[in-house]
Amino acid sequence: MMGVLNSSRKVMKDFIEKSYSMGQLHGEMKKINDPRRQNLIETVHLTKAEENKIDTLFTANYGKKIKYDWHRLYQSFTGKFDENYFPEYLFSSVLEPKLNPMDYRYVLDDKLLLPLFCVGVEHVRTPRTYYSVCDGICFDEEKNIVDLKSDNFNGGGVTEAIIKSVQDTSSGVGVEKIKGAESIKNNLQEKAKKKGTYIVQECIAQNEQLAVLYAGAVNTFRVITYLWNGEVFHVPLALRIGQGGSYLDNAHAGGMFIGVNDLGELNDEGFTEFGKRYKEHPDTHAVFKGYKLSFVPELIKTAKKLHLNAPQLGIISWDLTVDQNGEFVLIEANTRGQGIWISQMAHGCGPFGKNTEDILRYVASK
DSSP states (O other): OHHHHHHHHHHHHHHHHHHHHHHHHHHHHHHHTSHHHHHHHTTOOOOHHHHHHHHHHHHHHTSSOOOSHHHHHHHHHHOOOOTTOOOHHHIIIIIHHHHSOHHHHHHTTOGGGGGGGGTTOTTEEOOOEEEEEETTEEEETTOOBOOTTOTTOOGGGOOEEEEEESSOOGGGTTOEEEESHHHHHHHHHHHHTSSSEEEEEOOOOBOHHHHTTOSSSOOEEEEEEEEETTEEEEOOEEEEEOOTTOSOOOGGGTOEEEEEOTTSBEEEEEEOTTSOEESBOTTTOOBOTTOBOTTHHHHHHHHHHHHTTOTTOSEEEEEEEEBTTSOEEEEEEEOSSOOSHHHHHHHSSOSSGGGHHHHHHHHHOO
């Protein structure tokens, strides 16, 4: 009997995984056909020699040719050709699900569990969480149950905070900045009426080196680490920067992004998601070329150490910043629906470097 049940569970699990991959594939095909992306793609015309390089790489390692749309899209930002560009649909629908088992990627995507990644890693913390609300139960940071209906509850003296769901907040969706103790109390009461889990966290005061670029948002690094052949590697870094008075830095939310090398030096140009480019920040007029963030080498080392607290996951996208005291702050650990596009657009090179051929063979394997 147990054998039958186990077999049935495996079949159902496989079906869920396939449906997840199909959903990811459908989403990426919809994105690439967006007229705004198609307009960018049309600006790039590959030479026959460049097409041959792409064909050779993918047929030799993936087993077949691919459409050039993603290569052309990535190249439209920096103008740099690289056969090692990794198509978003292959990453989202095949590589990420293979590297990150379902049992782990859903659980470890929960922001309430974020502190677990920081265990044993120095000089990194998560945002202070003042309150959590889970299916109507509210508790404070010391795990005391809070009666939100009590007249005595005044928000604990918190006057400004970020409120968000513990999952599915990509691109800043569902992230709210609340000011005033009464507003925080009212928001918590509203969240308590809903199913799901929400957290109330501190508004981080960022490091001066980041604030010079734009002080209206907490500017964050997207650091992608992956485990391969017994080592922890990282994808070239991208820094997301807010603009226009917004408190969000996400590219999908109107922010910009720029490549940062391993020494902390910014690239010459930053971009928006649909190809608007800047040599300086439009609000602060901070010039990108020659600007250096001294803490980046240590940030990369820290991200790699964070990954070893969850070696069950093959690839993780970390959203990290640096606070006013120089301490790293882990905002999110993205374990599903991560995306690999931002680094490629920012740097004009593939994300996996010398591991590209190996990874393509892995993607092609059953």
